[in-house]
Amino acid sequence: MRRELGSILDEIEKVISGKRETVEKILLALLAEGHVLLDDVPGVGKTTLVNALSRALGIKSRRIQFTPDVLPSDLVGFTMPSQAGGGFVYCPGALLGVHLVMGDEINRASSKTQSALLEAMEERQVTVDGTTHALEKPFIVIATENSVGAAGTQMLPYAQMDRFLVRLSLGYPDYAAQMAMLRERQDREPMDSVQTVLSRERLSAMQQEVRSVVSSDAILDYITRLTMASREHAALSLGISPRGALFLDRMSKAMAYARGRDYVVGSDVADVFTDVCCHRVLLKDPDGEKQCEDVLKELLRTVENPDRHRFSVRWKK
Amino acid sequence: MKGRIIGSFLWLFTALCLYFFENNTGTRIVLCLTVMLFVIPWIRRGFFAPRETEKNDKKTDEKTDAEADLFRTETYPDAAPGEVRDYLPGDSVHRIHWKLTAKRMKLTVREDGTEPQDEKRRTVRREEENGKGRRKRRLILFLLVLFVLLLSLFLLSPVRLSAGALLNTVFEESEGANAYVYERLPAGESAQAALWILSGMLAVLTALTVLTGSRWMGLGMMAAGAALQVYFGLSLPGPVNVGIFLLFALWALRDVPRRGDGRRLFFSAAAALTAVVCICLFIPGVDGATEAASEKVRDALEPVWTASAGGEDENAEGVSETRHTHPLAQEEGEGEAQVFRAYRPVTSAQMQISAPEWIDVLRIFLMLLLTCAAVIAPFLPFMIWNVRRNRALSARKVFESEDTAEAVCAIFSQVIAWLDALGFGEGNLPYRDWTEGVAGSVSREYAVRFGRCAGSFEEAAYSGHGPEEEKRQEALALLKETEETLLSRATFRQKLRLRYGLCLWL
Numbered sequence: 001m002r003r004e005l006g007s008i009l010d011e012i013e014k015v016i017s018g019k020r021e022t023v024e025k026i027l028l029a030l031l032a033e034g035h036v037l038l039d040d041v042p043g044v045g046k047t048t049l050v051n052a053l054s055r056a057l058g059i060k061s062r063r064i065q066f067t068p069d070v071l072p073s074d075l076v077g078f079t080m081p082s083q084a085g086g087g088f089v090y091c092p093g094a095l096l097g098v099h100l101v102m103g104d105e106i107n108r109a110s111s112k113t114q115s116a117l118l119e120a121m122e123e124r125q126v127t128v129d130g131t132t133h134a135l136e137k138p139f140i141v142i143a144t145e146n147s148v149g150a151a152g153t154q155m156l157p158y159a160q161m162d163r164f165l166v167r168l169s170l171g172y173p174d175y176a177a178q179m180a181m182l183r184e185r186q187d188r189e190p191m192d193s194v195q196t197v198l199s200r201e202r203l204s205a206m207q208q209e210v211r212s213v214v215s216s217d218a219i220l221d222y223i224t225r226l227t228m229a230s231r232e233h234a235a236l237s238l239g240i241s242p243r244g245a246l247f248l249d250r251m252s253k254a255m256a257y258a259r260g261r262d263y264v265v266g267s268d269v270a271d272v273f274t275d276v277c278c279h280r281v282l283l284k285d286p287d288g289e290k291q292c293e294d295v296l297k298e299l300l301r302t303v304e305n306p307d308r309h310r311f312s313v314r315w316k317k
Numbered sequence: 318m319k320g321r322i323i324g325s326f327l328w329l330f331t332a333l334c335l336y337f338f339e340n341n342t343g344t345r346i347v348l349c350l351t352v353m354l355f356v357i358p359w360i361r362r363g364f365f366a367p368r369e370t371e372k373n374d375k376k377t378d379e380k381t382d383a384e385a386d387l388f389r390t391e392t393y394p395d396a397a398p399g400e401v402r403d404y405l406p407g408d409s410v411h412r413i414h415w416k417l418t419a420k421r422m423k424l425t426v427r428e429d430g431t432e433p434q435d436e437k438r439r440t441v442r443r444e445e446e447n448g449k450g451r452r453k454r455r456l457i458l459f460l461l462v463l464f465v466l467l468l469s470l471f472l473l474s475p476v477r478l479s480a481g482a483l484l485n486t487v488f489e490e491s492e493g494a495n496a497y498v499y500e501r502l503p504a505g506e507s508a509q510a511a512l513w514i515l516s517g518m519l520a521v522l523t524a525l526t527v528l529t530g531s532r533w534m535g536l537g538m539m540a541a542g543a544a545l546q547v548y549f550g551l552s553l554p555g556p557v558n559v560g561i562f563l564l565f566a567l568w569a570l571r572d573v574p575r576r577g578d579g580r581r582l583f584f585s586a587a588a589a590l591t592a593v594v595c596i597c598l599f600i601p602g603v604d605g606a607t608e609a610a611s612e613k614v615r616d617a618l619e620p621v622w623t624a625s626a627g628g629e630d631e632n633a634e635g636v637s638e639t640r641h642t643h644p645l646a647q648e649e650g651e652g653e654a655q656v657f658r659a660y661r662p663v664t665s666a667q668m669q670i671s672a673p674e675w676i677d678v679l680r681i682f683l684m685l686l687l688t689c690a691a692v693i694a695p696f697l698p699f700m701i702w703n704v705r706r707n708r709a710l711s712a713r714k715v716f717e718s719e720d721t722a723e724a725v726c727a728i729f730s731q732v733i734a735w736l737d738a739l740g741f742g743e744g745n746l747p748y749r750d751w752t753e754g755v756a757g758s759v760s761r762e763y764a765v766r767f768g769r770c771a772g773s774f775e776e777a778a779y780s781g782h783g784p785e786e787e788k789r790q791e792a793l794a795l796l797k798e799t800e801e802t803l804l805s806r807a808t809f810r811q812k813l814r815l816r817y818g819l820c821l822w823l
Contacts, residue, residue, distance in 0.1 A: 079416065088419070129420055216779045263780035267747040300745075307748045307778070308733075 004206070005258055007197045011056040015190045016045050018177030022168050023049065024258070025275055026142070030057075030203075031210045032254040034165025034247060035121050035141040037156075037279065044170045046144050050102040051191060057203055058196040059099035059138070066109035072116035076126040077133070090128060095120050099136050099200065103143040107156055117141070118160050138204055158238065158282060165247050166272075167279035206257075213253040214263045222269055222306040223248050229303050230281060235295050238282035248276045266306040273300060401427050457528050464521045467514050476514065478505030483512055491549040539565040702817055709820040716793065722776075722783035728792040729774040731821070732767070735799045738819055739807060748774060759802060770795045 001009075005027060012023050026049070029036045038046050047063060054061030064075070077093035095101060095117070103117060120126050121141050125134045143164070145156060161167065173181060184190050198206075223245050231239030240248075248269065255268040278292045404413060404424030417425040470476045481504035488499035526534040539562060546552045553561075715727040729748070736742045736751075741758040743751040748771040756764035773788040804822065807815060815822040 079420075081419065129416060214779070214781050216781060219779060261780075263776070265747065265749070265775045265779050267749060270747070302745075305745050305747055307774070308745065 001258055002260055004198060004202075008056050011194050011197055012049065012052045014193050015052045016049050016170075017180050018173045019045075019170055022170055025166060025168055025272070026053070028251060028254040028258055028272070029165045030138070030140050031206055031257065032165060032247075032250040033138065033140075033207055033210075034250060035143065035163070037161065037164040037167040038142060038144045038170065039167055040144060040146070040169050040171065042146060044172060046142075046170065047102060047104065048191070049170070050100060050142050052194050053142075054100045055191070055194045056197055057100075058199050059203065060097070060136075061100035061102065062094060062098040063102045063104060064094050065104045066106050066113070068108055068110060070109050070113050072113050073128075075113065075116050076120060077128050079129050079131075088129075090131065090133070092133070093126070095126060095135060096133060097136065099138055099140065101139075101141045103141055105146045106143040107145045114156065114160060117143075118163050122163055138200070138207060158280075161279045162241055162243055164279065165251060166275045168275060210250075210254050210257045213256050213261070215249055215253060216263065218306040218309070219252070219264045219266070219269060220249070222266055222303070222309065223252075225303050225309075226269070226273065226299055229299050230277070230296075233295060233299065235284055235288075235290050236281050236292075237284045238280075240277050240280050244277055244280040248273065251276050270300050270305075401425055453528060457525065460521050460525050460528070464518060464525070467518045467521065470514055475505060476510055478503060479508055480511035480515075481505065483508035483515075487549060487551070491551055535565055535568045702820070705820045706823065709823060713823075716789075720783060721786060721789050722778070724789050725770075725773050725777040725784055725792050728789070728796050729770055729777075732770070732792075732796050732799050734819065734821055735796075735803050735815075738815055738821060739803050739811060741803075763798065763802065766791070766795050766798070 001024075005024075008027060009020055009023055013020060016023060026036050030053075040046060050061055050063065064070075073093065075093045075095050077091050077096060079088040079090050081087075082089045106114060106117070109117075116126075120135065121139075124137075124139050125132050127133075172178075226248075227240040227242075227245045230236055233239065249264075251272045252264045252268040255272050256262070256264040259268070274293055274296045277296055281292050281295070283290070283292055283295070401414065401417060402425070404426045408426050412426045414425050414427045417427070471480065481502040485501050485504050486508055488501065492499060522534070522538060525531075526538065542561065546558075552558060712727065713731075716724050718724045718727075733742065733748065736755065736758075741755060743754045749768070751771070752764045752768040755767050770788075770792050773784050773792060776782075776784045776788075800822070804812070804815070812822065
């Protein structure tokens with residue numbers, strides 16, 4: 001792993017221990033300029049993670065607690081008559097002026113509010129009364145979805161979940177991690193010890209470098225074969241969309257970059273495949289034995305690896 | 318669907334067996350009912366599962382909603398809930414959009430959210446397609462039930478007698494055209510009822526084949542049509558046979574299988590070849606060779622004549638005679654000269670089975686082809702091996718290519734081929750992840766060198782720039798070590814395969 005990324009992870013491990021792999025994937029998603037959906041139970045440290053991340057990366061963050069009465073205008077802003085007289089003035093919403101937004105319990109918001117957030121995520125700009133306002137760069141949303149106590153919530157439809165790059169889950173810490181967490185918080189707040197190890201400009205530069213990582217035809221073919229196989233799999237009623245294929249490519253590039261390479265290999269794609277695609281597919285039998293992780297792992301086993309496939313088809317560089 | 322088809326044919330087979338081999342009606346009915354207890358639940362599982370059907374419908378609806386939602390947001394990502402228009406007298410004041418009004422400086426109303434018309438049409442079309450699927454399933458169910466009902470009519474005595482009359486008519490035709498003699502069945506006055514029922518069953522089977530798209534059913538019907546014509550020694554008119562079998566050949570070849578789907582390709586090719594053979598056989602009518610073959614089979618299955626009729630006493634009364642043409646009869650020419658046969662009397666006119674001369678030309682041509690194939694066959698494996706060996710040798714020239722990336726990839730692919738050939742490969746894992754398995758199979762030192770070369774391979778294959786020259790030399794050294802190490806461990810059979818099968822050991 002690159003030294004810079006390793007130091008960021010070390011800083012975050014001061015507040016969230018035992019979840020290095022998940023935090024690494026969140027970091028990769030940031031590098032790939034994607035948004036993250038955390039599907040977790042309450043109290044596992046999602047907000048703490050976001051705060052630590054914003055400190056370590058030196059970016060501004062804001063937490064939005066979604067409730068059923070949050071309006072789209074609360075997010076994107078609104079225009080109101082100017083008190084000075086004549087004309088209207090734009091009052092920015094919660095999405096403006098920050099780089100990292102944590103949308104807590106997004107499934108509690110109304111569909112309209114969810115749509116406003118997701119539209120801003122996609123476009124990285126908001127339009128209010130015909131006037132477009134660009135969001136900050138970089139702009140990342142880490143949304144959380146609380147599946148426990150889902151009564152009265154508007155679960156994100158699959159079409160909207162497709163817009164998130166990855167869906168991850170922190171989960172409960174193990175015994176050792178929880179003991180460490182309790183000990184550390186006896187007399188101090190670990191968040192105070194998190195240092196800024198990266199600047200916003202450097203983060204933008206790293207995102208550029210990730211974009212310039214090479215995905216050869218063999219890798220693109222592998223991604224295409226995986227997505228086509230998902231659309232024809234007997235256990236899936238909805239396969240991976242072309243957007244999913246694009247996101248898979250981006251995330252693979254981020255993984256290759258993190259491993260110190262400027263080119264993507266088959267194992268980069270395989271390592272991120274489940275995280276990127278699990279929330280994009282629909283099972284025919286959601287209550288059956290096979291879950292989407294099992295189906296996606298089966299796809300990885302059956303679809304020929306690009307290392308092997310390369311010699312059955314001659315590739316041009 | 319497979320279960321339903323198999324269940325139907327099982328039912329048909331059992332009914333036919335009962336008809337031909339069981340004479341007591343009561344026993345027949347009891348046996349039919351017993352079979353139905355097993356067959357009908359099998360069919361029932363495929364059709365009469367309302368909960369599952371409802372669940373599927375519900376899932377279809379959910380899928381429709383999810384797809385509709387996906388469609389809506391994909392097609393109209395920035396869609397407002399409703400359209401905006403000027404205020405008209407009569408509109409509710411509560412619907413006035415004050416922000417837009419302030420901006421436009423005239424009263425503006427936002428419509429209630431309605432589905433865009435295009436999406437409504439698409440949703441309706443999707444629902445229509447789902448409905449079509451349900452209608453198709455119901456139609457198949459109806460046809461299957463109809464088929465079973467038609468079949469069960471043969472349990473009725475009048476229908477059985479009518480079928481007997483029909484079969485007796487066929488026997489008469491067959492005897493007139495061939496050298497067969499049949500035992501007549503108990504028959505009624507008219508064969509019409511059985512003819513109608515059989516025609517109905519044939520029509521239902523054809524409709525089921527088309528609706529289900531089952532290649533097996535199509536092939537089965539084609540094989541049954543050919544077998545019946547050969548068995549009875551009667552054939553439909555040439556153009557009719559050509560039409561029927563050509564249709565089946567096209568049916569088998571429809572939706573030409575994708576590359577790599579070997580099983581379906583084999584099935585389609587076999588079915589098409591069978592259809593072509595049937596066309597060749599049945600254009601001129603049932604051929605002597607096929608009829609003689611079917612006669613032998615029938616004699617083995619149905620020993621109509623007793624063993625003493627095997628020619629021991631040619632002059633005994635009632636003893637049948639051989640089928641071979643007596644030279645004396647040939648010299649006397651055609652006509653009503655008696656030909657002596659072992660089992661049945663036959664006239665030379667009956668021996669004249671229509672076989673035009675061009676069939677002989679075709680046979681000679683096929684025999685020539687077979688002879689050439691028989692002469693070349695012993696040398697063919699060596700010829701093939703030689704071609705492959707030369708190809709492998711020329712492929713190794715890439716190892717010296719100026720393009721180091723291509724060279725490293727080619728060298729490493731040879732290493733992988735050696736490991737796969739001796740069973741040390743790790744399947745579909747990336748080559749970088751093979752090191753642990755290779756360490757266990759070969760040696761740890763070898764695994765370390767393998768891991769380094771796997772990294773060079775990745776750089777060569779995916780990076781867009783070639784690795785350094787020393788990485789090529791490293792890969793060549795690994796290949797040499799692989800060949801020496803694995804060859805020393807290979808068994809005699811594996812060595813043969815390496816040299817003559819895979820052309821790796823040159």
